[in-house]
Amino acid sequence: MAKVFSYCLTEPGSGSDASALRTRAERTNEGYVLDGTKAFISGGSYSDAYITMVRTGEDGPKGISTLVVEDGAPGLSFGALEQKMGWLAQPTEQVQFDNCAVPADNLIGEEGKGFTYAMNGLDGGRLNISAGALGGAQQALNQTIAYMGERKAFGKTIDQFQALQFRLAEFETKLQAARTFLYQAAWKLDTGASDASKYCAMAKLMVTDVSFEVANGCLQLHGGYGYLADYGIEKIVRDLRVHQILEGTNEIMRLIVARQMLAR
Numbered sequence: 001m002a003k004v005f006s007y008c009l010t011e012p013g014s015g016s017d018a019s020a021l022r023t024r025a026e027r028t029n030e031g032y033v034l035d036g037t038k039a040f041i042s043g044g045s046y047s048d049a050y051i052t053m054v055r056t057g058e059d060g061p062k063g064i065s066t067l068v069v070e071d072g073a074p075g076l077s078f079g080a081l082e083q084k085m086g087w088l089a090q091p092t093e094q095v096q097f098d099n100c101a102v103p104a105d106n107l108i109g110e111e112g113k114g115f116t117y118a119m120n121g122l123d124g125g126r127l128n129i130s131a132g133a134l135g136g137a138q139q140a141l142n143q144t145i146a147y148m149g150e151r152k153a154f155g156k157t158i159d160q161f162q163a164l165q166f167r168l169a170e171f172e173t174k175l176q177a178a179r180t181f182l183y184q185a186a187w188k189l190d191t192g193a194s195d196a197s198k199y200c201a202m203a204k205l206m207v208t209d210v211s212f213e214v215a216n217g218c219l220q221l222h223g224g225y226g227y228l229a230d231y232g233i234e235k236i237v238r239d240l241r242v243h244q245i246l247e248g249t250n251e252i253m254r255l256i257v258a259r260q261m262l263a264r
């Protein structure tokens with residue numbers, strides 16, 4: 001963990017349809033020369049290196065390869081810091097390649113296999129994003145239980161209202177179910193199960209949706225104070241929202257799951 005790498009797949013014109021990427025890398029005597037732009041890159045301009053999916057061949061997934069571009073490479077530059085709704089603790093920027101030369105050794109694996117490597121990386125990434133979402137939601141719930149024991153309305157603390165107690169019970173049930181499902185998907189990936197990708201996609205869909213729903217519900221249980229920055233709940237809601245979008249949107253998770261079901 002001495003070096004930080006960014007993962008560069010998305011482009012301004014291609015996100016969900018990632019295999020339509022257009023950043024090109026031409027083979028030279030010394031290595032490759034890259035031209036194109038990657039968008040929404042986490043760690044852009046801060047990372048030590050950029051694992052970049054580029055087009056070295058035909059259109060579609062089979063024409064894609066993976067190159068490592070080290071920070072400081074000639075022709076590597078960055079866009080402005082993106083202004084985001086959440087995830088403010090980490091930078092998101094465009095990564096731009098203008099006649100950017102890298103040595104041949106910077107090719108990962110084989111030419112034409114880059115899209116497979118990129119997709120394999122996303123399985124673990126989806127578990128990671130889910131775990132982050134779950135942790136945020138759990139924190140929101142813990143804070144909410146404490147808050148409800150202090151906040152009074154109609155002469156009693158709000159944790160005495162059964163309608164609100166039932167909300168807590170529902171949140172707890174949903175988070176525990178999400179946690180169990182996430183562990184199962186992680187186990188599938190660890191043990192190399194043939195349906196691991198499907199489980200990673202299902203876990204990402206379920207855990208990030210449930211986590212956002214619970215965090216947003218916790219904001220509601222804080223009343224107006226939940227909307228204020230002082231309590232930290234609105235930050236969790238803003239941070240968890242993007243988990244339903246990145247590492248493949250939750251619509252794309254449905255697409256992956258349905259495709260695999262129909263293929264069987």
Ligand SMILES: Cc1cc2nc3c(=O)[nH]c(=O)nc-3n(C[C@H](O)[C@H](O)[C@H](O)COP(=O)(O)OP(=O)(O)OC[C@H]3O[C@@H](n4cnc5c(N)ncnc54)[C@H](O)[C@@H]3O)c2cc1C
Binds near residue numbers: 008039242245247
């Ligand atoms: C904060 C942040 C950090 C990010 N970090 C990275 C990073 O480090 N590296 C990286 O490579 N990318 C990164 N991304 C990009 C992210 O992965 C993409 O934004 C995401 O994959 C969606 O692509 P898009 O934004 O182009 O949306 P689009 O693909 O344009 O989708 C627009 C809408 O259409 C829906 N849609 C598209 N196709 C279909 C379909 N076939 N069926 C049904 N619905 C569909 C989508 O679900 C979405 O709701 C990051 C994004 C954000 C916001």
